[in-house]
Amino acid sequence: MHRRKHRIAQLTRPLDLVKHPLYREPADALRETLVELSRSSGFWKYAQAVGWIDAPVPADPSQINRCMFSFAYYYDVLKQCRDCQRDFIFYAKEQKYWFETLKLPLEADAVRCVGCRRRKRKQSQAHQRYSVLAGKASLGDQELEELAGLFLGLWNSGQRMSPQKLAAIYGRCRRQIPESDVAREAETLHREINCEKED
Ligand SMILES: [Zn+2]
Numbered sequence: 478m479h480r481r482k483h484r485i486a487q488l489t490r491p492l493d494l495v496k497h498p499l500y501r502e503p504a505d506a507l508r509e510t511l512v513e514l515s516r517s518s519g520f521w522k523y524a525q526a527v528g529w530i531d532a533p534v535p536a537d538p539s540q541i542n543r544c545m546f547s548f549a550y551y552y553d554v555l556k557q558c559r560d561c562q563r564d565f566i567f568y569a570k571e572q573k574y575w576f577e578t579l580k581l582p583l584e585a586d587a588v589r590c591v592g593c594r595r596r597k598r599k600q601s602q603a604h605q606r607y608s609v610l611a612g613k614a615s616l617g618d619q620e621l622e623e624l625a626g627l628f629l630g631l632w633n634s635g636q637r638m639s640p641q642k643l644a645a646i647y648g649r650c651r652r653q654i655p656e657s658d659v660a661r662e663a664e665t666l667h668r669e670i671n672c673e674k675e676d
Contacts, residue, residue: 492555492564495590500568503529503553511555520548522583528554534569540577558590560597565590600634603627611642618654625650625659629666640670 492508503510506529514523517530533550551569558565567587575581589597610616610624625646632638647667650660 495558495561495563495565495592497566497568497571497591500566500570502566503531505529505531506566514552514554518548518550518552519546520551521546522586523552523554526554528552528566532569534573536573537577542576542580542582544583556587558593559588560593561590563590596634600631600636603631604636607631616649616653621649621653622657622659625657625663629659629662632666643667643670 492506494502494506496502510529510531511527512530514520514526514528514530517523520536530552533552536548536551538544538547551572553569554567554572556565556567557563565587571587575585575587576583587594607624607627610620610627613620616624628638628643628646632643643663644667647660647663650657650663654660
């Protein structure tokens with residue numbers, strides 16, 4: 478009990494809520510109106526959670542994958558994004574959609590805000606496409622341009638990419654599409670990295 482009280486007390490800074498394109502935040506989405514959800518619901522997921530109880534969404538446990546217990550409502554839960562550290566709401570309606578429509582297991586949790594989730598999804602799509610192109614023995618001009626663009630995009634977004642691969646891509650661009658923007662960008666990046674090494 479003490480620990481949960483402490484959890485609310487820790488939330489002293491003002492909320493910096495990420496907007497969700499589909500769901501509206503509670504009318505009084507203030508820190509002062511947060512409650513410990515474990516007091517309002519028997520749902521084990523809410524044991525450590527704080528949120529708002531003004532817009533409960535009825536749960537239908539018969540629609541949930543391998544649900545061994547029953548609970549009556551979903552509530553809007555306050556979370557902090559793992560990536561950008563901003564506050565976001567894991568909306569009651571969103572939870573219902575995840576667990577009852579998408580049939581995600583109840584253990585699934587929203588750890589990133591909607592913006593960071595989208596960014597992460599785009600990055601993993603870019604990675605997949607990059608791997609496909611990188612695995613090809615020969616590439617047309619357009620494909621090579623796409624490969625270099627994907628590499629640079631992933632690099633610039635802070636993904637761990639190998640400088641040796643950059644050197645190889647730069648070499649291919651210089652031979653095959655020397656006039657392209659990506660060739661110039663790859664060259665600049667390649668030089669920057671090699672300067673850093675010499676320093
Ligand atoms: Zn975020």
